[in-house]
Amino acid sequence: MILQLMGHHSLKDEDYARFARFYLANREEFDEQYMLHDALFHLIDTIQQTRLLLFDDDQGQLSAFIQYRYMEDICTAFIDSAVLVKKYRSSRVFFAGLRDVVLWICEENRNVKTIQFHAAAHNRYTNRLYSKFAVWTDVQVRNGRREHVYTAKLEPLLAYLKIQMTV
Template structure:
Protein backbone atom coordinates (compact mmCIF):
# COMPACT_ATOMS: atom_id res chain seq x y z
CA UNK A 1 0.00 0.00 0.00
CA UNK A 2 1.37 3.41 -0.98
CA UNK A 3 1.76 5.89 1.84
CA UNK A 4 2.40 9.56 1.18
CA UNK A 5 4.17 11.79 3.68
CA UNK A 6 3.17 15.47 3.79
CA UNK A 7 5.69 18.27 4.26
CA UNK A 8 5.00 21.99 4.48
CA UNK A 9 7.50 24.06 2.50
CA UNK A 10 9.41 26.25 4.94
CA UNK A 11 12.89 26.90 3.57
CA UNK A 12 14.58 27.75 0.28
CA UNK A 13 15.41 24.14 -0.54
CA UNK A 14 11.73 23.19 -0.03
CA UNK A 15 10.60 25.96 -2.37
CA UNK A 16 13.21 24.98 -4.95
CA UNK A 17 11.96 21.40 -4.80
CA UNK A 18 8.39 22.60 -5.30
CA UNK A 19 9.39 24.81 -8.24
CA UNK A 20 11.16 21.92 -9.99
CA UNK A 21 8.22 19.59 -9.39
CA UNK A 22 5.60 22.15 -10.47
CA UNK A 23 7.43 23.10 -13.66
CA UNK A 24 8.16 19.47 -14.58
CA UNK A 25 4.48 18.54 -14.17
CA UNK A 26 2.77 21.74 -15.29
CA UNK A 27 1.25 20.12 -18.41
CA UNK A 28 -1.20 18.40 -16.07
CA UNK A 29 -2.97 21.75 -15.76
CA UNK A 30 -3.34 22.32 -19.47
CA UNK A 31 -2.13 20.68 -22.64
CA UNK A 32 -1.04 24.16 -23.79
CA UNK A 33 0.77 25.18 -20.59
CA UNK A 34 4.24 26.40 -21.52
CA UNK A 35 7.36 26.42 -19.35
CA UNK A 36 7.47 30.23 -19.28
CA UNK A 37 3.92 30.30 -17.88
CA UNK A 38 4.84 27.71 -15.25
CA UNK A 39 7.91 29.68 -14.19
CA UNK A 40 5.88 32.91 -14.08
CA UNK A 41 3.20 31.21 -11.97
CA UNK A 42 5.79 30.02 -9.45
CA UNK A 43 7.47 33.43 -9.25
CA UNK A 44 4.19 35.34 -8.88
CA UNK A 45 2.50 33.05 -6.36
CA UNK A 46 5.38 31.84 -4.19
CA UNK A 47 5.46 34.92 -1.92
CA UNK A 48 1.78 34.65 -0.93
CA UNK A 49 1.14 30.90 -1.04
CA UNK A 50 1.53 28.04 1.39
CA UNK A 51 2.78 24.85 -0.23
CA UNK A 52 2.46 21.23 0.78
CA UNK A 53 4.66 18.61 -0.84
CA UNK A 54 3.82 14.92 -0.69
CA UNK A 55 6.54 12.25 -0.82
CA UNK A 56 6.49 8.50 -1.32
CA UNK A 57 8.30 6.03 0.95
CA UNK A 58 11.57 6.73 -0.91
CA UNK A 59 11.36 10.48 -0.30
CA UNK A 60 10.50 11.30 -3.93
CA UNK A 61 8.01 14.06 -4.64
CA UNK A 62 4.70 12.66 -5.86
CA UNK A 63 2.35 15.62 -5.35
CA UNK A 64 2.09 19.26 -4.40
CA UNK A 65 -0.70 21.59 -3.33
CA UNK A 66 -0.43 25.36 -3.36
CA UNK A 67 -2.99 27.42 -1.47
CA UNK A 68 -3.57 30.79 0.09
CA UNK A 69 -6.03 32.31 2.49
CA UNK A 70 -8.49 35.01 1.43
CA UNK A 71 -9.18 36.77 4.74
CA UNK A 72 -11.99 38.97 3.39
CA UNK A 73 -14.11 35.87 2.71
CA UNK A 74 -12.60 33.37 5.20
CA UNK A 75 -11.82 31.15 2.20
CA UNK A 76 -8.85 28.93 1.42
CA UNK A 77 -8.22 29.00 -2.32
CA UNK A 78 -6.52 25.89 -3.68
CA UNK A 79 -4.43 27.49 -6.40
CA UNK A 80 -2.78 24.36 -7.77
CA UNK A 81 -2.66 20.66 -7.07
CA UNK A 82 -0.52 18.12 -8.90
CA UNK A 83 -0.47 14.37 -8.30
CA UNK A 84 1.70 12.11 -10.46
CA UNK A 85 -0.42 9.76 -12.58
CA UNK A 86 1.08 6.58 -11.17
CA UNK A 87 -0.10 7.59 -7.68
CA UNK A 88 -3.65 8.58 -8.57
CA UNK A 89 -6.19 6.69 -6.54
CA UNK A 90 -9.21 7.57 -4.47
CA UNK A 91 -7.37 6.75 -1.25
CA UNK A 92 -4.33 8.94 -2.05
CA UNK A 93 -6.64 11.83 -3.05
CA UNK A 94 -8.75 11.41 0.09
CA UNK A 95 -5.74 11.27 2.44
CA UNK A 96 -4.06 14.19 0.68
CA UNK A 97 -7.20 16.31 0.94
CA UNK A 98 -7.53 15.42 4.64
CA UNK A 99 -3.94 16.57 5.24
CA UNK A 100 -4.59 19.78 3.31
CA UNK A 101 -7.70 20.59 5.36
CA UNK A 102 -5.82 19.90 8.60
CA UNK A 103 -2.94 22.22 7.61
CA UNK A 104 -5.28 24.99 6.45
CA UNK A 105 -7.40 24.80 9.62
CA UNK A 106 -4.29 24.85 11.79
CA UNK A 107 -2.77 27.84 9.98
CA UNK A 108 -6.02 29.76 9.43
CA UNK A 109 -8.49 29.02 12.26
CA UNK A 110 -11.03 31.50 10.80
CA UNK A 111 -11.35 29.57 7.51
CA UNK A 112 -14.98 28.75 6.71
CA UNK A 113 -14.83 27.54 3.11
CA UNK A 114 -12.55 26.12 0.43
CA UNK A 115 -12.53 27.13 -3.24
CA UNK A 116 -11.25 25.04 -6.14
CA UNK A 117 -11.15 25.65 -9.92
CA UNK A 118 -11.22 22.86 -12.49
CA UNK A 119 -11.36 22.72 -16.27
CA UNK A 120 -15.00 22.44 -17.34
CA UNK A 121 -14.16 19.57 -19.68
CA UNK A 122 -12.49 17.45 -16.96
CA UNK A 123 -15.41 15.14 -16.18
CA UNK A 124 -13.45 13.08 -13.63
CA UNK A 125 -12.48 16.05 -11.41
CA UNK A 126 -15.88 17.70 -11.79
CA UNK A 127 -17.58 14.49 -10.63
CA UNK A 128 -15.08 14.15 -7.77
CA UNK A 129 -15.38 17.76 -6.57
CA UNK A 130 -19.18 17.62 -6.68
CA UNK A 131 -19.04 15.03 -3.87
CA UNK A 132 -17.90 17.67 -1.38
CA UNK A 133 -18.37 21.08 -3.03
CA UNK A 134 -21.02 23.08 -4.90
CA UNK A 135 -20.57 24.78 -8.27
CA UNK A 136 -20.27 28.54 -7.66
CA UNK A 137 -19.61 29.93 -11.12
CA UNK A 138 -17.41 29.76 -14.15
CA UNK A 139 -14.41 31.68 -15.39
CA UNK A 140 -12.18 31.68 -18.42
CA UNK A 141 -8.99 29.79 -17.58
CA UNK A 142 -5.67 29.34 -19.32
CA UNK A 143 -7.02 26.52 -21.50
CA UNK A 144 -10.74 27.30 -21.71
CA UNK A 145 -13.64 27.48 -19.29
CA UNK A 146 -13.12 26.50 -15.68
CA UNK A 147 -15.79 25.70 -13.12
CA UNK A 148 -15.46 27.21 -9.67
CA UNK A 149 -16.38 24.99 -6.72
CA UNK A 150 -16.88 26.09 -3.12
CA UNK A 151 -17.19 23.83 -0.10
CA UNK A 152 -18.21 24.98 3.35
CA UNK A 153 -15.70 23.72 5.90
CA UNK A 154 -18.23 21.62 7.84
CA UNK A 155 -19.35 19.85 4.66
CA UNK A 156 -15.75 19.15 3.68
CA UNK A 157 -14.92 17.86 7.17
CA UNK A 158 -17.98 15.59 7.08
CA UNK A 159 -16.90 14.20 3.69
CA UNK A 160 -13.39 13.59 5.02
CA UNK A 161 -14.68 12.14 8.31
CA UNK A 162 -12.79 14.74 10.33
CA UNK A 163 -14.01 15.99 13.69
CA UNK A 164 -16.51 18.80 13.37
CA UNK A 165 -15.43 22.35 14.08
CA UNK A 166 -16.40 23.40 17.60
Template structure:
Protein backbone atom coordinates (compact mmCIF):
# COMPACT_ATOMS: atom_id res chain seq x y z
CA UNK A 1 0.00 0.00 0.00
CA UNK A 2 1.34 3.39 -0.94
CA UNK A 3 0.80 6.07 1.68
CA UNK A 4 1.19 9.82 1.54
CA UNK A 5 2.47 11.94 4.40
CA UNK A 6 1.16 15.46 4.89
CA UNK A 7 2.14 18.11 7.45
CA UNK A 8 -1.06 19.78 8.66
CA UNK A 9 -1.14 23.43 7.65
CA UNK A 10 -4.80 24.31 6.97
CA UNK A 11 -7.92 24.23 9.12
CA UNK A 12 -9.16 21.36 6.93
CA UNK A 13 -5.96 19.37 7.64
CA UNK A 14 -6.33 19.92 11.40
CA UNK A 15 -10.01 18.94 11.23
CA UNK A 16 -9.03 15.66 9.54
CA UNK A 17 -6.49 15.05 12.29
CA UNK A 18 -9.00 15.82 15.05
CA UNK A 19 -11.68 13.56 13.56
CA UNK A 20 -9.21 10.71 13.13
CA UNK A 21 -7.93 11.17 16.69
CA UNK A 22 -11.45 11.16 18.13
CA UNK A 23 -12.43 8.06 16.15
CA UNK A 24 -9.22 6.21 17.13
CA UNK A 25 -8.66 7.71 20.59
CA UNK A 26 -8.58 4.29 22.28
CA UNK A 27 -5.41 3.50 20.30
CA UNK A 28 -3.91 6.57 21.97
CA UNK A 29 -4.95 5.51 25.47
CA UNK A 30 -7.30 2.66 26.34
CA UNK A 31 -9.69 4.52 28.62
CA UNK A 32 -9.59 8.02 27.16
CA UNK A 33 -12.96 9.76 27.13
CA UNK A 34 -14.21 12.02 24.37
CA UNK A 35 -13.79 15.15 26.54
CA UNK A 36 -10.23 14.12 27.41
CA UNK A 37 -9.45 13.55 23.72
CA UNK A 38 -10.79 17.01 22.87
CA UNK A 39 -8.74 18.60 25.65
CA UNK A 40 -5.64 16.77 24.41
CA UNK A 41 -6.21 18.11 20.89
CA UNK A 42 -6.66 21.67 22.17
CA UNK A 43 -3.47 21.47 24.27
CA UNK A 44 -1.47 19.83 21.47
CA UNK A 45 -2.11 22.15 18.56
CA UNK A 46 -0.51 25.42 19.75
CA UNK A 47 3.03 24.01 20.16
CA UNK A 48 3.02 20.85 18.05
CA UNK A 49 3.10 19.86 14.44
CA UNK A 50 1.04 17.02 13.03
CA UNK A 51 1.97 14.75 10.14
CA UNK A 52 -1.02 12.88 8.74
CA UNK A 53 -0.60 9.57 6.95
CA UNK A 54 -3.13 9.12 4.15
CA UNK A 55 -4.17 6.03 2.21
CA UNK A 56 -4.47 5.88 -1.58
CA UNK A 57 -7.94 7.46 -1.43
CA UNK A 58 -6.58 10.40 0.63
CA UNK A 59 -8.25 9.17 3.85
CA UNK A 60 -6.32 9.58 7.13
CA UNK A 61 -4.97 6.29 8.48
CA UNK A 62 -2.53 7.71 11.01
CA UNK A 63 -0.73 10.69 12.47
CA UNK A 64 2.43 11.75 14.25
CA UNK A 65 2.40 14.56 16.80
CA UNK A 66 5.82 16.20 17.25
CA UNK A 67 7.34 19.44 18.51
CA UNK A 68 10.66 21.20 18.84
CA UNK A 69 12.04 21.81 22.32
CA UNK A 70 15.23 23.00 23.98
CA UNK A 71 17.39 20.73 26.14
CA UNK A 72 15.32 22.09 29.06
CA UNK A 73 12.15 20.86 27.25
CA UNK A 74 10.84 24.36 26.68
CA UNK A 75 8.91 24.94 23.46
CA UNK A 76 11.13 26.53 20.80
CA UNK A 77 10.48 26.42 17.03
CA UNK A 78 14.28 26.27 16.64
CA UNK A 79 14.85 23.82 19.47
CA UNK A 80 17.59 21.24 19.20
CA UNK A 81 15.30 18.31 20.10
CA UNK A 82 12.55 16.98 17.85
CA UNK A 83 10.23 15.37 20.38
CA UNK A 84 7.69 12.89 19.05
CA UNK A 85 4.80 12.97 21.50
CA UNK A 86 2.63 10.29 19.95
CA UNK A 87 1.97 8.18 16.87
CA UNK A 88 -1.29 6.47 15.96
CA UNK A 89 -1.90 4.25 12.94
CA UNK A 90 -5.21 2.54 12.22
CA UNK A 91 -4.74 -1.10 13.24
CA UNK A 92 -5.65 -2.56 9.84
CA UNK A 93 -2.84 -0.55 8.18
CA UNK A 94 -0.08 -1.21 10.71
CA UNK A 95 3.08 -2.67 9.24
CA UNK A 96 6.82 -2.26 9.62
CA UNK A 97 7.00 -0.87 6.12
CA UNK A 98 4.40 1.87 6.75
CA UNK A 99 5.95 2.71 10.11
CA UNK A 100 9.47 3.07 8.72
CA UNK A 101 8.26 4.96 5.64
CA UNK A 102 6.38 7.43 7.84
CA UNK A 103 9.32 7.79 10.19
CA UNK A 104 11.61 8.45 7.20
CA UNK A 105 9.28 11.17 5.86
CA UNK A 106 9.05 12.72 9.33
CA UNK A 107 12.85 12.87 9.61
CA UNK A 108 13.11 14.45 6.14
CA UNK A 109 10.55 17.08 7.09
CA UNK A 110 12.34 17.86 10.35
CA UNK A 111 15.70 18.16 8.57
CA UNK A 112 14.22 20.71 6.15
CA UNK A 113 12.09 22.53 8.72
CA UNK A 114 14.57 22.93 11.55
CA UNK A 115 18.28 22.51 10.74
CA UNK A 116 19.15 23.11 14.42
CA UNK A 117 17.78 19.70 15.48
CA UNK A 118 20.52 17.56 17.02
CA UNK A 119 18.41 14.96 18.84
CA UNK A 120 15.22 13.01 18.33
CA UNK A 121 13.28 11.79 21.35
CA UNK A 122 10.12 9.75 21.72
CA UNK A 123 8.14 7.94 24.37
CA UNK A 124 6.85 4.43 23.96
CA UNK A 125 4.68 2.31 26.21
CA UNK A 126 6.67 -0.36 28.01
CA UNK A 127 4.22 -3.00 26.75
CA UNK A 128 4.99 -2.26 23.07
CA UNK A 129 7.80 -4.77 22.70
CA UNK A 130 8.05 -4.33 18.89
CA UNK A 131 8.57 -0.56 19.15
CA UNK A 132 11.00 -0.93 22.04
CA UNK A 133 13.12 -3.35 19.98
CA UNK A 134 12.93 -1.09 16.93
CA UNK A 135 13.82 2.13 18.75
CA UNK A 136 16.73 0.41 20.52
CA UNK A 137 18.33 -0.10 17.08
CA UNK A 138 19.01 3.62 16.67
CA UNK A 139 18.36 5.28 20.03
CA UNK A 140 19.12 4.81 23.70
CA UNK A 141 16.55 4.42 26.44
CA UNK A 142 17.22 7.43 28.66
CA UNK A 143 14.39 7.26 31.19
CA UNK A 144 11.35 5.45 32.49
CA UNK A 145 8.27 7.08 33.93
CA UNK A 146 4.76 6.21 34.93
CA UNK A 147 2.40 7.31 32.17
CA UNK A 148 -1.31 8.03 32.57
CA UNK A 149 -2.14 4.32 32.64
CA UNK A 150 1.09 2.46 32.01
CA UNK A 151 4.87 2.64 32.31
CA UNK A 152 6.60 4.53 29.47
CA UNK A 153 10.17 4.58 28.23
CA UNK A 154 11.84 7.59 26.66
CA UNK A 155 14.34 7.04 23.86
CA UNK A 156 16.87 9.52 22.52
CA UNK A 157 19.00 9.30 19.42
CA UNK A 158 21.30 11.57 17.50
CA UNK A 159 19.19 13.05 14.72
CA UNK A 160 21.93 12.32 12.19
CA UNK A 161 22.09 8.67 13.31
CA UNK A 162 18.30 8.32 13.14
CA UNK A 163 18.29 9.72 9.58
CA UNK A 164 21.19 7.46 8.61
CA UNK A 165 19.41 4.38 9.98
CA UNK A 166 16.12 5.21 8.25
CA UNK A 167 17.90 5.92 4.94
CA UNK A 168 19.75 2.60 5.10
CA UNK A 169 16.53 0.68 5.79
CA UNK A 170 14.76 2.50 2.97
CA UNK A 171 17.51 1.57 0.50
CA UNK A 172 17.11 -2.11 1.40
CA UNK A 173 13.41 -2.13 0.50
Protein backbone atom coordinates (compact mmCIF):
# COMPACT_ATOMS: atom_id res chain seq x y z
CA MET A 1 0.00 0.00 0.00
CA ILE A 2 1.25 3.44 -0.93
CA LEU A 3 -0.53 6.55 0.25
CA GLN A 4 0.32 9.67 -1.72
CA LEU A 5 0.10 12.92 0.22
CA MET A 6 -1.60 15.98 -1.26
CA GLY A 7 -1.06 19.11 0.85
CA HIS A 8 -3.55 21.93 1.16
CA HIS A 9 -1.49 24.28 -1.04
CA SER A 10 -1.95 22.05 -4.07
CA LEU A 11 -5.63 21.24 -3.54
CA LYS A 12 -8.24 22.16 -6.13
CA ASP A 13 -12.02 22.45 -5.87
CA GLU A 14 -12.35 18.83 -7.03
CA ASP A 15 -10.13 17.71 -4.14
CA TYR A 16 -12.31 19.54 -1.62
CA ALA A 17 -15.38 17.89 -3.17
CA ARG A 18 -13.70 14.46 -2.87
CA PHE A 19 -12.84 15.25 0.74
CA ALA A 20 -16.42 16.31 1.56
CA ARG A 21 -17.86 13.12 0.02
CA PHE A 22 -15.29 10.97 1.83
CA TYR A 23 -15.89 12.76 5.15
CA LEU A 24 -19.66 12.33 4.91
CA ALA A 25 -19.39 8.69 3.82
CA ASN A 26 -17.06 7.91 6.75
CA ARG A 27 -18.64 10.08 9.44
CA GLU A 28 -19.59 7.06 11.55
CA GLU A 29 -15.88 6.39 12.07
CA PHE A 30 -15.98 9.26 14.56
CA ASP A 31 -19.11 8.08 16.34
CA GLU A 32 -21.99 5.80 15.40
CA GLN A 33 -24.35 8.59 16.45
CA TYR A 34 -22.67 11.24 14.27
CA MET A 35 -25.59 12.52 12.24
CA LEU A 36 -25.39 13.78 8.66
CA HIS A 37 -26.45 17.30 9.65
CA ASP A 38 -23.68 17.41 12.32
CA ALA A 39 -21.12 16.32 9.72
CA LEU A 40 -22.35 18.91 7.22
CA PHE A 41 -22.19 21.62 9.88
CA HIS A 42 -18.63 20.55 10.76
CA LEU A 43 -17.57 20.82 7.11
CA ILE A 44 -19.21 24.21 6.64
CA ASP A 45 -17.76 25.50 9.90
CA THR A 46 -14.18 24.24 9.45
CA ILE A 47 -13.33 24.03 5.75
CA GLN A 48 -12.24 27.69 5.50
CA GLN A 49 -10.37 27.66 8.84
CA THR A 50 -8.42 24.43 8.59
CA ARG A 51 -5.69 22.94 6.48
CA LEU A 52 -6.21 19.65 4.77
CA LEU A 53 -3.97 16.74 3.89
CA LEU A 54 -5.39 14.10 1.55
CA PHE A 55 -3.88 10.67 1.02
CA ASP A 56 -4.62 8.63 -2.12
CA ASP A 57 -3.87 4.92 -2.38
CA ASP A 58 -1.95 3.46 -5.31
CA GLN A 59 -5.19 3.25 -7.33
CA GLY A 60 -5.77 7.00 -6.89
CA GLN A 61 -8.65 6.55 -4.43
CA LEU A 62 -8.92 8.87 -1.45
CA SER A 63 -8.07 6.65 1.51
CA ALA A 64 -7.28 9.07 4.33
CA PHE A 65 -7.37 12.69 5.34
CA ILE A 66 -6.17 14.92 8.14
CA GLN A 67 -7.82 18.24 8.87
CA TYR A 68 -5.81 20.55 11.15
CA ARG A 69 -5.35 24.17 12.14
CA TYR A 70 -2.95 26.35 14.07
CA MET A 71 -4.20 27.88 17.28
CA GLU A 72 -3.96 31.64 17.81
CA ASP A 73 -0.49 31.36 19.35
CA ILE A 74 0.72 29.53 16.18
CA CYS A 75 2.79 27.29 18.48
CA THR A 76 0.04 24.67 18.71
CA ALA A 77 -1.26 22.58 15.83
CA PHE A 78 -4.72 21.11 16.49
CA ILE A 79 -5.78 18.07 14.49
CA ASP A 80 -9.54 18.49 14.11
CA SER A 81 -10.25 15.21 12.38
CA ALA A 82 -8.60 12.30 10.62
CA VAL A 83 -9.82 9.10 8.99
CA LEU A 84 -8.04 6.18 7.36
CA VAL A 85 -10.16 3.57 5.58
CA LYS A 86 -10.40 0.30 7.51
CA LYS A 87 -8.55 -1.88 5.00
CA TYR A 88 -5.33 0.08 5.59
CA ARG A 89 -5.51 0.32 9.38
CA SER A 90 -2.74 -1.16 11.45
CA SER A 91 -0.41 0.02 14.20
CA ARG A 92 2.41 0.31 11.65
CA VAL A 93 0.33 2.48 9.30
CA PHE A 94 -0.89 4.65 12.19
CA PHE A 95 2.68 5.19 13.39
CA ALA A 96 3.93 6.00 9.86
CA GLY A 97 0.98 8.31 9.19
CA LEU A 98 1.41 10.19 12.45
CA ARG A 99 5.11 10.49 11.70
CA ASP A 100 4.40 11.92 8.22
CA VAL A 101 1.87 14.42 9.58
CA VAL A 102 4.16 15.61 12.36
CA LEU A 103 6.99 16.05 9.86
CA TRP A 104 4.67 17.96 7.51
CA ILE A 105 3.52 20.28 10.30
CA CYS A 106 7.07 20.86 11.55
CA GLU A 107 8.29 21.74 8.07
CA GLU A 108 5.31 23.99 7.44
CA ASN A 109 5.48 25.84 10.75
CA ARG A 110 8.79 25.96 12.63
CA ASN A 111 7.04 27.66 15.58
CA VAL A 112 5.04 24.55 16.56
CA LYS A 113 5.82 23.33 20.08
CA THR A 114 2.73 21.21 20.79
CA ILE A 115 0.25 19.14 18.84
CA GLN A 116 -3.28 18.58 20.09
CA PHE A 117 -6.05 16.24 18.98
CA HIS A 118 -9.15 14.72 20.46
CA ALA A 119 -10.82 11.36 20.83
CA ALA A 120 -14.39 10.40 21.65
CA ALA A 121 -14.48 9.85 25.41
CA HIS A 122 -16.18 6.46 25.02
CA ASN A 123 -13.62 5.09 22.52
CA ARG A 124 -11.28 3.09 24.77
CA TYR A 125 -8.99 1.95 21.95
CA THR A 126 -8.27 5.47 20.66
CA ASN A 127 -7.84 6.90 24.15
CA ARG A 128 -5.41 4.10 25.08
CA LEU A 129 -3.50 4.60 21.82
CA TYR A 130 -3.21 8.38 22.21
CA SER A 131 -2.11 8.10 25.85
CA LYS A 132 1.05 6.33 24.65
CA PHE A 133 2.47 9.58 23.25
CA ALA A 134 0.31 12.41 24.60
CA VAL A 135 -1.30 13.64 27.81
CA TRP A 136 -5.04 14.02 28.34
CA THR A 137 -5.40 17.75 29.02
CA ASP A 138 -9.06 18.72 28.57
CA VAL A 139 -12.61 17.58 27.95
CA GLN A 140 -14.82 19.20 25.32
CA VAL A 141 -18.44 18.66 24.44
CA ARG A 142 -19.09 18.87 20.71
CA ASN A 143 -22.42 17.99 19.13
CA GLY A 144 -23.56 16.67 22.50
CA ARG A 145 -20.65 14.22 22.76
CA ARG A 146 -17.74 14.25 25.21
CA GLU A 147 -14.27 14.30 23.72
CA HIS A 148 -10.90 14.06 25.43
CA VAL A 149 -8.30 16.54 24.24
CA TYR A 150 -4.75 15.21 24.15
CA THR A 151 -1.61 17.33 24.05
CA ALA A 152 1.80 16.17 22.90
CA LYS A 153 4.83 18.36 23.44
CA LEU A 154 6.84 18.33 20.25
CA GLU A 155 10.24 17.14 21.49
CA PRO A 156 8.98 14.00 23.29
CA LEU A 157 6.65 13.29 20.34
CA LEU A 158 9.57 13.51 17.91
CA ALA A 159 11.52 11.07 20.11
CA TYR A 160 8.54 8.67 20.23
CA LEU A 161 8.23 8.81 16.44
CA LYS A 162 12.01 8.41 16.04
CA ILE A 163 12.31 11.71 14.18
CA GLN A 164 15.63 13.49 14.35
CA MET A 165 15.25 17.18 13.74
CA THR A 166 16.31 20.36 15.41
CA VAL A 167 13.33 22.27 16.76
